[in-house]
Amino acid sequence: MPLLLLLVGCLFQTTEFPAPIEGTTYRIEDDVPAKDSEVRVDIMTNRRECMEAKVVDLDACMPRADRASGELHLSFRLRDPQAPTDIYRAISQDQLKVIQDRNIQNQVELIPHEPIGTGQLFVLVIDGSGSMWENDGARIRKVYAALLAPKVIDAFYPSHNSKTGVVAVRFSDKITGLDGGPPKVVTNREDYEKLIREQLLTKTGGYTHLYDALRVSLTDLLEYEPIGTFVKIKGAEPTVILLTDGFNNEAASDTCATNAPKLQAAVDMLREIRTTQATSVRPTVYTVGLGTPYRKGNKPKGLNDAVTPQALCGQFMDYRIDPDLEDKGIDHVSLQWIAEAGGGKSYVREKAKDLATVFASAAATRYRWYEVWYKVPDNFYHRRSFNVEFQLLSYDRALTTVAVHPGSWLDAPTATHATGATWHTPTPFRASLAILMPALGGIVLLNYLGPAMFNARRAVFRRARPRRR
Structure with missing residues (x-):
């Protein structure tokens, strides 16, 4: 039943x-x-x-x-x-x-x-403002060491995927290739190492146009003919890694509060690029802050929240960015907002080895889906x-x-456990039917056996009543 x-x-x-x-x-x-x-x-x-x-x-x-x-x-x-x-x-x-x-x-x-075998384009957008060169270039040297770490190079150029490339640019008042010229796609590790070694430590300076750099890297840069051609031919998915050591700072008079509408415009632009059905390229954006957060607290919870001065700055709304807030640390809240809209993740790191881990994580092999097994301590x-x-x-x-x-009345067949296996293998219902059907057949046979024997006995001993005339 x-x-x-x-x-x-x-x-x-x-x-x-x-x-x-x-x-x-x-x-x-x-x-x-x-x-x-x-x-x-x-x-x-x-x-x-x-x-x-x-x-x-x-x-x-x-x-x-x-x-x-x-x-x-x-x-x-x-x-x-x-x-x-x-x-x-x-x-x-x-x-x-x-x-x-x-x-x-x-x-x-x-x-x-199912590891993703499609092309990958890693766009490194590196802060080139003057603060990166303070203390004899201590911060840019950390980036240099991280980008040349073997695990980062292996992640950018995996042996199983020949469809990857790296575009490295720096930004301050404007965005350029590391050598000061137009950006280019580097498709092999030898040229990549040469580019980083020869060009990354070239001293630059200026203000930090962080939001403008984000906009350019997602629009003009990806549409630039050599880069756009690579994306199209290789079927490459762009991953933008935006690194800074401070705040968006475009003028000496900028305060934290004046960044709120600018960040809102940048986030809206990023969301539109990633969500519009007309766009075939949907970049993923990771953000990296080099240093420590300038205040406690994070971005408010919830998707699509409006960027307000209070949410962005907390008690520091009216503080000037340069030098007040930049001396305190990184605008980690802006970076969190950008990464959320970009479908990526935001990191704040101080050490070169931790930066290397971040870069490698952003470029690690990706998979289409995952399976999960777990076991409770008591069934x-x-x-x-x-x-x-x-x-x-x-x-x-x-x-x-x-x-x-779980079913209240009936259990499925008990799963089997192979020698050396971690998890059990389900036993199909047909295994139960192989046992159940003979038993049911026996019951049916017994139900018919009694009447059959009775009729047979009547026939043998001719004890059936004669018909009445």
Whole structure:
């Protein structure tokens, strides 16, 4: 009877969710991203969603569950919450937090799938203002050391991908190539190392036109013929890495508050470029602050919030940027706003080795989707409905929740565990049918055996009553 009720429920369900987890008696709801998620963790909860994502390995994408072992298997991809586009990121296991009913899970494995083999264009937009040269160029020398770190060069020019290139420019009052001329695409590590060694430490100066540099790097620079041709031919996805040691500062009279409308214009421009359907190129923007934050606090939570002087500056609205605020540190709040709109991440670092890690992370191999296995400490937690949360720790405010409902009356066949394997392999229902069907056949046979024997005995002993005439 429980099996019959389960089959009836599946056959006559009129809505897609809660969807059955194939091969189990579990059901799963549609995933719900947090409202203030800056990157959407899109959990694929059924076969249709896996097929829409065009994953190659459908079996690895499909949700799985096993009550006996307390294991759950899910998969996800990253999407832009403001546009119907996928976001490809490099995520390590320590950057994903799995939570079941408010309990952080410790037995977790993250498995990446389908590395992105398309072209990559890394646009390094480096602050060339006078402050980078203070203290005998201490700050620009940190950038120099970071950009020549072997792990950064390997990330920019991976051995498995010949479609990558780097454009390096510097900005102050204007934006130019490192050698002062037009920017160019560097397509091999030898020319890249030569460019950095010979040109990066060339002394420059001027104000910090940070927002103008962002605008030019996303428009004029990507449309510049040699760069635009590379993007088109290689199918390259631009990744802009914007580095500064201070504030947007265009004149001596600038205050923090005067930057609010300028930042709003820059963020609006960036969002329009990334969300308009007419744009075939959607750059990702990372921001890097070289130094320390100038104040406590961060960008307000929430997408598309208006940039106000209070939100941007806090108590420092009327402070002059040069020298008051730049002596305190970096405008990390502006950088966070830009990275959020650009689908990237914002970093603040002081040491050259930490800068190198940031550059390598921004250029790390990216994947189309990920599968996640995790195991609860007691399978009792699979005897009732529960909520699962996936939270990214590498990207701010990325959280998605999905509800799972184990079957109340019936378990699926117990999963098998191969020698040396970490996780169990689901056992299909046909394994149960192989046992159940002979048993049912025996019951049916017994039901017919009694009447059959009775009729046979009547025929043999001719004890049937004669017909009445």
